[in-house]
Amino acid sequence: MRIAVNTRWLLLNKLEGIGTFTHELMQRITQNHPEVQFDFYFDRPFDSHYIYGENVKGYRLLPPARHPYLWYVWYEMSIKRKLAKTKPDLFFSPDGFIPTSTKTKTLNTLHDLNFEHYPEWIPNFAIGYYKKYFPLCAKKANHLVTVSEFSKRDIVSTYKIEPDKIDVVYNAAEPQSAIEDLTVNQFKKDRLNEAPYFIFIGALNPRKNLQRIFPAFDRLDSDYKLLVVGEKMHWDLEIAAAFDKMKRKDQVIFSGRLEKQTLNLLLAGADGLIFPSLFEGFGIPIIEAFNAGTAVITSDITSMPEIAEDAALLVN
DSSP: OEEEEEOTTOOTTOOOHHHHHHHHHHHHHHHHOTTSEEEEEESSOOOGGGOOSTTEEEEEOSSOOOSHHHHHHIIIIIIHHHHHHHOOSEEEESSSOOOTTOSSOEEEEOOOOHHHHOGGGSOHHHHHHHHHHHHHHHHHSSEEEESSHHHHHHHHHHHOOOGGGEEEOOOOOOOOOOOOHHHHHHHHHHHHTTOOEEEEESOOSGGGTHHHHHHHHHTOOSSOEEEEESOOSSOOHHHHHHHHTOSOGGGEEEEESOOHHHHHHHHHHOSEEEEOOSOOSSOHHHHHHHHHTOOEEEESSTTHHHHHGGGSEEEO
């Protein structure tokens, strides 16, 4: 059997939600099924770290898919041609997009439909592509996977797809080695002057609700710091205004993206993860915090109550 996989989200030290989902899933599947040949399709030079065994072969398909025009070329032309040439038994995509006219059987993953409900959260250059091709790819796929029961209900309701066509496969957090308290304390001393802190993890965009996290933290009359981990993907005027109005902005530390071991240490040392997102198909930082033994404050909407259950403080 031969399975082709869209692995363009496997970027070394830059795994976001879809990348983590792809990594955790595919490293297990490839290792558990050495009898299956896996073809991994990348859109840029790839790291051997993601070639999980002798039954995995990586291919770089041009062009790098970094703009809707290039997305179209990569999925509808480059992948389609490769599938026609190699004739795998199945094409698996973890990001919602597949070639819409391929003869190869397809398994497609839809993590969430946040852009259908809040199109203003997606850059103008991309929203048209999402609106056209996401539902088309969902309907063209032979079968679908999503990451929560919430997302499954949303896909069924929004795209009028039969529930039997969709399986729920929950996300995984990357396993982490045990972290000794002494190591955490030393790290806090070196990096944060031993100050207590809350941590936020995620892309810095309106969906993650930083525009409300900042004023809420500003009302906390203490020596706590707020550590913000993530890239400023869509730092809009509302987020900027909320930060500029803070009286305690000197207590906010922006770290940017962090490598995994550093992030694990910071997460383990935090008094709590602040994750009151406005919309999530899953919310991987929630279970990353659970793994680290760190308390979680998250939202009482979309998938987050399902993922956190009664192990977190749920807020409006």
